[in-house]
Amino acid sequence: MDLDLAQVRAFVLTAQELHFGRAAATLSISQQALSKRIARLESGLGAELFHRGGHGVRLTEAGRRFLDPARRALAAAERAVAAVRDERRPLRVDVWGHLYAPMRTLAQVAAHAPEPAMELGHGRDLPAVAAALLRGDVDAAFGRVHPPLPEGLTHRLVRLEPVDVILGADHPLAGEAALRPGHLAESVLWTPGALDRLDFLHRFAERFGVRAHAEGPNLGAEHFLAGLSGDVRRFALMPADVPLPRIPGIRSVPLVDPTPLYAWSLLWRGDGGRRTGAGHPFLDTLLEAFAAEAGRARWLEYDPARDWLPGPDS
Structure with a gap:
């Protein structure tokens, strides 16, 4: 047939x-x-x-x-x-995890890539972006990869980013210079959506004994972090490099012993033995640019005695 x-x-x-x-x-x-x-x-x-x-x-x-x-x-x-097709068309890249501002990292890499011809799009979440890749709607994607990942896709870890805790001025721990994750066990994790759909935050809460959480809509960082004022015990987690909106009374405190790391990956269609599968010719260039920037900015440093990654990431 x-x-x-x-x-x-x-x-x-x-x-x-x-x-x-x-x-x-x-x-x-x-x-x-x-x-x-x-x-x-x-x-x-x-x-x-x-x-x-x-x-x-x-x-x-x-x-x-x-x-x-x-x-x-x-x-x-x-x-x-x-x-x-015209091989000169831009590389189509979808990102997800928008609250954590994936465009920061892509912009930093693109600035050093020899031919940064990219057309950027926004995927709802990892399953939606994976489906777009498998359909051929996009050439690559950038965000945090976690299981289950559909067959036919390959990913490469490109950045491990330290995560800070964001507190309101009235939080009991707001005056600390640094905090251990376990210090947050009696606080309330504030999440941009249902916790069971947010893999990194869900695993953090399980690992460090955070039993209480509250959720609000993901309408951007400013709206989300303003929600910390709803309860003095609330805290949020954000990558350390994310610029915080100018909201009176919030502060970022480093997490130490261990420092949680958020794993960013580049994802594309193809099997593990083929770098680009059916991909765009610029994909190899982008992978090389990520590797170069990771080496220059020390993005992939990881010490299990000092840092924490969720099980699938580590």
């Missing part, structure tokens, strides 16, 4: 999400249209690819066998298209 790539892409995204609604939203089509594409694919293959029932969506054995070749077929099609 001649494979219809739209049907194959619908299958791959549904296999990744194991949810028809989320896969349809990623493709910007209705759930009914997605179901029809997969049904036509199953009809052509003569096999069911998904179990559909009250316990959710699961791959059948045929679906599991088809998934990896299907991903390779999509990647080959994307390489064919890329071969005739």
